[in-house]
Each structure stands twice: as structure tokens, then as C-alpha cells.
Amino acid sequence: MLIHSAAQVLTLKGGPQRGKDLGDLGIIENGAVLLREEKITAVGSTAELQDAFPDEPDVDAAGCVVMPGLVDPHTHLIWGGDRAAEFETRLEGKSYLDILAAGGGIISTVRATRTASIESLIAQTRPRLLRMFAHGTTTAEAKTGYGLQTATELRLLKALLALDDESPLELAVTFLGAHAIAPEYKDNPQEYVKLICETMLPLVQLWWGVHAPHRKNLPFVDVFCENNAFNLEQSKEILEAAKALGFPLKIHADEFENLGGASLAVELEAVSADHLVKTSDEDIKNLGNSDTVAVALPCTPFGLGECEYTPAKKLLEANAILALATDCNPGTAWTESMQFSMALACRNMGLTPAQAIAASTINAAHAIRRADRIGSLEPGKQADLLILSVPEYRHLGYRFGTNLVKQVIKRGRVYSVDVGYYRTA
Amino acid sequence: MLIHSAAQVLTLKGGPQRGKDLGDLGIIENGAVLLREEKITAVGSTAELQDAFPDEPDVDAAGCVVMPGLVDPHTHLIWGGDRAAEFETRLEGKSYLDILAAGGGIISTVRATRTASIESLIAQTRPRLLRMFAHGTTTAEAKTGYGLQTATELRLLKALLALDDESPLELAVTFLGAHAIAPEYKDNPQEYVKLICETMLPLVQLWWGVHAPHRKNLPFVDVFCENNAFNLEQSKEILEAAKALGFPLKIHADEFENLGGASLAVELEAVSADHLVKTSDEDIKNLGNSDTVAVALPCTPFGLGECEYTPAKKLLEANAILALATDCNPGTAWTESMQFSMALACRNMGLTPAQAIAASTINAAHAIRRADRIGSLEPGKQADLLILSVPEYRHLGYRFGTNLVKQVIKRGRVYSVDVGYYRTA
Numbered sequence: 032m033l034i035h036s037a038a039q040v041l042t043l044k045g046g047p048q049r050g051k052d053l054g055d056l057g058i059i060e061n062g063a064v065l066l067r068e069e070k071i072t073a074v075g076s077t078a079e080l081q082d083a084f085p086d087e088p089d090v091d092a093a094g095c096v097v098m099p100g101l102v103d104p105h106t107h108l109i110w111g112g113d114r115a116a117e118f119e120t121r122l123e124g125k126s127y128l129d130i131l132a133a134g135g136g137i138i139s140t141v142r143a144t145r146t147a148s149i150e151s152l153i154a155q156t157r158p159r160l161l162r163m164f165a166h167g168t169t170t171a172e173a174k175t176g177y178g179l180q181t182a183t184e185l186r187l188l189k190a191l192l193a194l195d196d197e198s199p200l201e202l203a204v205t206f207l208g209a210h211a212i213a214p215e216y217k218d219n220p221q222e223y224v225k226l227i228c229e230t231m232l233p234l235v236q237l238w239w240g241v242h243a244p245h246r247k248n249l250p251f252v253d254v255f256c257e258n259n260a261f262n263l264e265q266s267k268e269i270l271e272a273a274k275a276l277g278f279p280l281k282i283h284a285d286e287f288e289n290l291g292g293a294s295l296a297v298e299l300e301a302v303s304a305d306h307l308v309k310t311s312d313e314d315i316k317n318l319g320n321s322d323t324v325a326v327a328l329p330c331t332p333f334g335l336g337e338c339e340y341t342p343a344k345k346l347l348e349a350n351a352i353l354a355l356a357t358d359c360n361p362g363t364a365w366t367e368s369m370q371f372s373m374a375l376a377c378r379n380m381g382l383t384p385a386q387a388i389a390a391s392t393i394n395a396a397h398a399i400r401r402a403d404r405i406g407s408l409e410p411g412k413q414a415d416l417l418i419l420s421v422p423e424y425r426h427l428g429y430r431f432g433t434n435l436v437k438q439v440i441k442r443g444r445v446y447s448v449d450v451g452y453y454r455t456a
Numbered sequence: 457m458l459i460h461s462a463a464q465v466l467t468l469k470g471g472p473q474r475g476k477d478l479g480d481l482g483i484i485e486n487g488a489v490l491l492r493e494e495k496i497t498a499v500g501s502t503a504e505l506q507d508a509f510p511d512e513p514d515v516d517a518a519g520c521v522v523m524p525g526l527v528d529p530h531t532h533l534i535w536g537g538d539r540a541a542e543f544e545t546r547l548e549g550k551s552y553l554d555i556l557a558a559g560g561g562i563i564s565t566v567r568a569t570r571t572a573s574i575e576s577l578i579a580q581t582r583p584r585l586l587r588m589f590a591h592g593t594t595t596a597e598a599k600t601g602y603g604l605q606t607a608t609e610l611r612l613l614k615a616l617l618a619l620d621d622e623s624p625l626e627l628a629v630t631f632l633g634a635h636a637i638a639p640e641y642k643d644n645p646q647e648y649v650k651l652i653c654e655t656m657l658p659l660v661q662l663w664w665g666v667h668a669p670h671r672k673n674l675p676f677v678d679v680f681c682e683n684n685a686f687n688l689e690q691s692k693e694i695l696e697a698a699k700a701l702g703f704p705l706k707i708h709a710d711e712f713e714n715l716g717g718a719s720l721a722v723e724l725e726a727v728s729a730d731h732l733v734k735t736s737d738e739d740i741k742n743l744g745n746s747d748t749v750a751v752a753l754p755c756t757p758f759g760l761g762e763c764e765y766t767p768a769k770k771l772l773e774a775n776a777i778l779a780l781a782t783d784c785n786p787g788t789a790w791t792e793s794m795q796f797s798m799a800l801a802c803r804n805m806g807l808t809p810a811q812a813i814a815a816s817t818i819n820a821a822h823a824i825r826r827a828d829r830i831g832s833l834e835p836g837k838q839a840d841l842l843i844l845s846v847p848e849y850r851h852l853g854y855r856f857g858t859n860l861v862k863q864v865i866k867r868g869r870v871y872s873v874d875v876g877y878y879r880t881a
Contacts, residue, residue, distance in 0.1 A: 158845070162858055365854060366857035377547055378760075426538070426540055431758075431791050431796070432856075434858070
């Protein structure tokens with residue numbers, strides 16, 4: 032299949048785009064992309080590819096931008112219930128950490144998740160996944176973490192694998208048993224750390240071998256390193272135990288307080304360090320000297336009505352690899368749209384549209400270790416791409432609150448997104 | 457047709473909702489709405505309406521919220537071209553007023569609009585209108601103002617009437633010849649004021665009688681009262697001339713500087729005063745003692761990456777009638793989604809979800825003088841309503857960046873909005 036006549040094809044080839052090199056889109060004007068089965072086989076000008084492949088079935092992308100599918104490298108996609116009432120409470124002045132300390136926040140979602148069957152969890156999560164895909168996310172990371180007990184955490188893993196199998200959107204799964212101290216261990220958090228290290232992690236490793244034998248890599252293991260969650264020492268203990276078992280690592284660092292999580296990520300060669308709002312200059316320097324991807328989640332301060340965002344410019348000056356994600360979750364940021372994350376990154380983190388695009392494609396692919404097959408339009412990569420109903424790439428960032436995707440192509444299959452409506456009666 | 461079994465029907469009956477009374481949704485749990493032709497004929501519980509109308513064709517709204525169609529009372533919907541490049545310039549540090557002073561901003565859109573044919577203007581605007589409708593806006597105000605010369609301003613009026621006729625979304629038209637000083641009059645702005653008062657306004661009045669004889673009311677006349685646009689005296693001159701001709705009035709007041717536009721609106725009994733970011737306590741008091749609707753446009757500071765929003769709480773304390781709008785325009789806020797405006801109003805203006813909903817329905821209808829037929833679900837009103845795929849109203853505000861509408865019903869006709877995707881190949 033030949034997608035041709037695109038106003039712009041954004042290739043994003045090469046990468047990761049480090050520091051100030053972020054934003055190289057590799058634009059081909061009047062571009063074309065040739066797909067065969069599930070792969071990209073050629074990328075070039077429309078003239079050149081139409082000449083070379085005259086009889087190919089075609090998709091006319093005139094007036095549109097063609098780019099790699101968006102990659103969302105940090106989501107808490109699966110949960111039971113909602114926190115709409117808590118949202119109202121926050122508008123009345125309670126802080127997120129106050130609510131967490133009072134047994135609300137994450138713990139209220141944990142209650143709703145523990146009591147939900149796997150069928151119910153899948154049914155509640157499916158519309159979110161569908162909404163993500165319609166907004167152009169072709170691959171997303173998805174974490175467990177609203178179980179905080181062995182059986183529920185495994186149920187969440189199982190549900191995520193089922194959703195991955197049924198949906199065109201691909202999931203990169205993360206085990207986040209260390210999302211909060213389980214309520215049963217409130218007065219003895221160290222016991223919960225022990226449970227994670229000595230029971231949960233070995234069990235997940237075994238379970239994965241049995242339930243996901245066709246997935247060559249273990250899931251990521253992540254820790255919420257924060258006051259009222261896991262301190263630096265506990266985070267280190269958990270991540271070291273995970274590393275010893277062969278899990279690739281992620282960390283929630285410096286969302287509300289600087290505990291040193293970002294430098295811990297570098298020390299342990301984590302794949303990514305995420306949030307990074309209160310990160311110190313020293314930590315930023317360490318990230319810049321590492322291959323740990325710095326994942327900014329601007330939807331979270333936005334969702335909380337806060338003014339402080341990840342210091343993206345400092346991270347780029349320090350030569351870090353910057354990626355964007357939604358953080359989609361029921362407490363602070365219920366949004367499925369990477370496009371919105373990009374619009375925020377431009378306005379509140381000072382990225383250009385080109386930088387936001389690179390941070391949401393090739394660099395985001397690096398943040399989940401899939402850059403070998405997704406994140407750019409290059410021969411041999413998976414045919415995951417978007418046709419946007421915009422005449423040039425800067426409309427991403429410039430426009431906000433709506434969905435600019437016209438068609439999503441996933442593993443070579445074309446899905447149309449209806450931006451409009453149809454009359455039914 | 458009977459829409460039944462809704463988790464919540466939000467009636468918004470009565471109104472306008474003044475001051476601290478804002479946010480009375482008139483909720484009916486397990487509610488139903490009966491439609492006949494283009495009107496609402498009954499609103500009540502599902503049990504009661506199913507008993508009374510057992511043979512009615514039905515729409516099952518189980519698990520959903522049913523509410524009045526959203527009303528967007530301030531948009532610059534029609535324009536040529538885009539300002540994506542200028543957006544990048546702003547990210548590099550130039551202010552909106554700097555760009556305006558340098559001949560960019562509104563004037564660059566004026567150039568693109570003047571050179572576009574009416575067919576091209578309609579074709580460029582149609583997708584925006586469609587996107588608004590898909591996001592639940594069933595009636596929108598739409599301004600001219602990118603012509604700034606008689607012929608182009610009339611072409612914009614004509615295009616807006618054509619779009620109103622072809623689209624299920626209804627438009628309330630506003631003449632905004634006073635959007636900026638036309639470039640030809642840069643060195644002699646008073647001459648442009650004279651042109652508006654002595655030529656444009658009388659001509660628009662005549663033109664309207666010929667081209668829109670079935671529309672009983674004249675369009676609104678609006679002025680951008682701001683430094684580098686029209687000062688207070690010029691604004692007054694234009695609005696008084698318009699009032700003498702029978703036009704209902706609107707004003708852009710206090711977006712960047714306080715020039716006194718809000719109190720002028722009150723003095724002239726304008727239908728609304730819009731923006732109101734830099735409004736003084738004295739002006740707020742005057743608004744609170746008037747029937748002039750205070751229209752907040754939170755997408756504009758958001759779009760500009762600014763932190764100061766309309767002081768909604770002060771306006772409510774002063775007993776003002778508060779409404780929300782998108783301000784959809786190519787310079788500062790290209791968004792078609794009233795849902796996003798509501799999400800911002802909760803986080804950045806301190807409204808509760810219920811207040812944001814009332815400000816986007818019944819109060820917004822008052823801001824365009826259509827509350828007699830839209831803005832609430834009451835017998836006798838037009839059948840403009842939404843079915844949202846959410847279990848309770850607070851999801852509006854709580855969730856952001858996506859579209860929560862499942863079906864739009866306009867004048868009794870049902871349109872489905874596709875939140876997902878469908879496989880085409």
C-alpha cells in the first residue's frame with residue numbers, strides 16, 4: 032500500500048534525539064510511504080515512490096501530515112471506578128498529598144479495583160484504550176498498581192495482556208506493585224516492601240513465563256518514590272531486587288518532592304525516570320549523562336491546577352533524552368490524548384511543536400525500549416502511522432482540546448477516526 | 457421519542473443562574489425526556505414517562521448523562537489561513553500585543569481572509585463547525601471581524617448565514633467590523649471608526665433585512681476594546697451608533713488591559729461583556745448589578761500560556777451572571793471544545809463542575825439572548841440535548857482533552873458521535 036501526496040511526511044529517522052538535537056522531524060514535503068504487510072518498506076517523495084510502484088493500492092493523503100503513531104510511555108490505564116467526587120474536593124482546596132494521607136487518592140481506587148472482577152476491569156478499561164487509539168496512540172505503556180496485593184496485581188497483569196491481545200493498540204506492560212503502601216501495611220511499610228521484593232517480584236517473573244511465553248521481555252518494574260509512598264531507600268531496595276531478577280526498571284521521581292529518585296534511576300540504569308518536576312540541577316546533570324529517558328507528564332500538573340512543570344529546557348541543556356506521556360490515571364490526569372500532552376508541553380514547558388512531536392514518537396519509543404521497531408518511519412520498522420487532517424506539523428501543539436487524527440494505521444491496517452458525526456435518526 | 461434510563465438528566469431549568477446560585481443542575485436520577493418533532497414535551501423520571509408514554513420509540517441512555525446541548529457564546533469561527541507559524545514565534549517569547557503591533561496577529565488573518573473567496577471561507581470553516589457540533593455545541597455565536605473592510609465583512613456575514621443554513625448547529629451571528637483598526641487606517645484610526653459608524657453599520661442593517669428576512673433579530677454588534685485596537689471612547693462611539701440602529705451589543709473587555717469596557721457594557725445595556733481578565737473591582741460590581749452576562753474565555757489565557765484567568769469567584773460574589781465560551785480563533789485559542797473550556801474553568805477559575813455546566817448551557821444561552829428556546833431541558837424548549845458516555849455529571853471538568861459526547865440531538869434529530877474508530881482496510 033502506498034500512502035502518497037502528503038503535505039508533509041515526518042520521518043523522525045535516527046534517534047534517540049538527545050538534548051538540543053530534539054525536534055529533528057526529517058520532513059519530506061509531498062511525501063509518500065510504502066507499506067507491505069505489517070512493515071514500512073520505503074519512505075520518500077511522492078514522485079519517486081509513485082514511479083517505482085505504479086500499481087500499488089493507494090491512500091491519498093493530500094493536504095495532510097503523515098507521521099509515526101504516537102507512543103505513550105507512561106499510563107495507569109487499568110483501574111476500577113472513578114474519582115470524580117475527589118476532583119470536586121480538590122477544587123475546594125484539599126491537596127493531593129492531603130487526600131492520599133487521609134486514605135483517599137490512590138487507595139480509594141485500590142478499593143474499587145480489588146473488588147472488581149477481571150471481566151469488569153477489562154470492560155472499564157477498554158473504552159480508554161479505544162479512546163487512546165482514536166487519538167493516535169499506537170503503542171502505550173500500561174502499569175498495574177491499583178491492586179497492592181499479590182492476587183489483584185496478577186489479575187491486573189492478566190487483564191492487560193488480554194487487552195493487548197484484543198486491541199490494535201499495543202501495550203508495554205509494567206508491574207507497579209510499589210504504587211503506594213498497601214493499606215494493610217500502613218503501620219509497617221517495610222513489611223510491604225519485603226512482600227514486594229520476596230514474594231511479588233519472583234512470582235511475577237514466574238507468572239510471566241507461564242502466561243506470556245510469546246513475549247520475549249519481562250515487564251518493566253516501577254516504583255512511586257515519594258513522601259507517603261516509598262522513600263529513596265525502599266525504592267532502591269525494590270528496584271535492586273527487580274534488577275537482580277532481570278526486570279527492566281522505571282521510576283516515578285520528584286513529582287511533589289525531591290527525594291533523589293532521578294539519580295537513583297541513573298545509578299541503576301533504569302530505562303526511564305518519570306515526572307521530574309522537582310528534580311534538582313544535580314539530578315538533571317546525572318540524567319543528561321545517562322541513557323535513562325526523562326519522561327515529562329505535563330497533564331499531571333495541569334490536572335492538579337498547578338503551575339510548576341518539568342524543567343524541559345534544563346533537561347535539554349543537560350543533554351538528556353526527553354519524552355512525553357499522558358500519565359492517564361483516575362486521580363490527577365484522566366486524559367487519553369497525547370496530542371493534549373503535546374499542547375501543554377509547548378505552552379507550559381517551552382517546547383516547540385517539533386520538539387513535542389519527537390518527544391512523543393521516537394524518544395517515547397526509547398522510553399519503553401521499542402525504538403528498534405516503532406517511533407519513526409523507516410524501512411523495516413512496523414507500519415504504525417497517522418494521517419492527520421492538518422496541513423503542517425505545527426498544528427500539533429497550536430490547536431488543543433480536540434483530536435486532529437484522520438486515520439490510524441497500525442501494523443499496516445487502516446483505521447478511520449470519525450472526527451464528525453453521522454445522522455442516525 | 458422517549459430518551460430514558462439516563463443515570464442523570466440535568467434539566468438546568470429556570471435561570472439565568474445569578475451569582476452564587478450558579479450550579480443548580482436540576483438533576484433527575486434515572487431520568488427521561490420526551491421529544492415531539494423539534495421540541496421537548498416532558499421531562500421526568502423514567503418510571504413516570506414510560507408509564508405515560510408506553511408506545512413511544514425509545515433511546516436507551518442507561519449509564520449516561522443527558523443534558524442540554526452546549527451553547528458557545530463567543531467564537532471567531534470564520535477565518536482564512538492559520539497562524540501556526542506565529543504560534544512558534546510566541547513560544548520564542550514574543551507577546552501577543554507585540555505581534556499585533558508588528559502587523560502580525562489579527563492583521564495576518566485579515567490578509568488571508570480578504571483574499572479568500574466565499575466558497576473557500578465556507579470550506580475552511582465547515583470542519584470547525586462540524587468539530588464543534590461533534591463536541592456537543594448545538595448553538596454557537598460566530599463573529600465576522602477578519603475582513604475590516606465593508607465588502608469582506610459582508611462576505612463573512614453571508615458565509616455565516618450559509619453555514620447556519622447548511623449545518624445542524626445553529627449560529628447566532630455577530631458583526632465585529634471593530635475587531636482591529638483596518639491596516640489602511642493605521643495612521644488615522646478615527647477615520648475607520650467613522651467608516652464603521654456611518655457606512656458599515658447602516659449597511660449591515662439594510663443588508664440583514666434583505667438577506668436574512670426570516671431571522672427576526674438583527675445580529676449582535678461587538679467591539680474589541682483594547683490598546684492597539686479601539687480605545688474606550690471609540691468603543692463607545694461604535695456601540696452607541698449600533699444601539700441607535702437597534703443592534704444588540706457585545707464587547708471584548710479587559711483581555712490584556714483594563715480600559716473600562718465592562719462598565720461601558722453595563723452603561724449601554726450590552727447583552728454580554730467578554731474576556732474580563734483585568735476587570736477592576738468597580739467594574740465587577742457594576743456587572744453584578746446588571747443583566748449584562750459576564751462571558752469568561754479561559755481557553756485564551758491557556759492558549760497564550762498565561763496564568764491569569766477571569767476572576768470568576770469575584771464575579772459570582774458580586775452576583776454577576778457568568779457564562780463560558782471557547783473564543784475559538786486562529787490566534788490565541790484554536791479549540792472547538794466547550795468541554796475543554798469547562799475543564800479549564802474548574803482548574804483555573806475555581807468553578808465546580810456543576811457551575812461550569814450551568815455557565816455553558818442556560819447562562820450561555822442568556823449571553824446570546826436565546827434562553828427562551830435553548831439552554832435547558834424544559835417542556836416547550838427546543839429539543840437540543842446531549843447524551844454523554846459518563847456515569848455522572850462531574851466527569852465534565854474532571855476529564856480533559858477528549859470528547860465525552862456519545863450522541864447529539866438537535867431539534868429532535870439524533871446524531872451519533874464516534875468516539876472510536878472503525879477498520880476500513
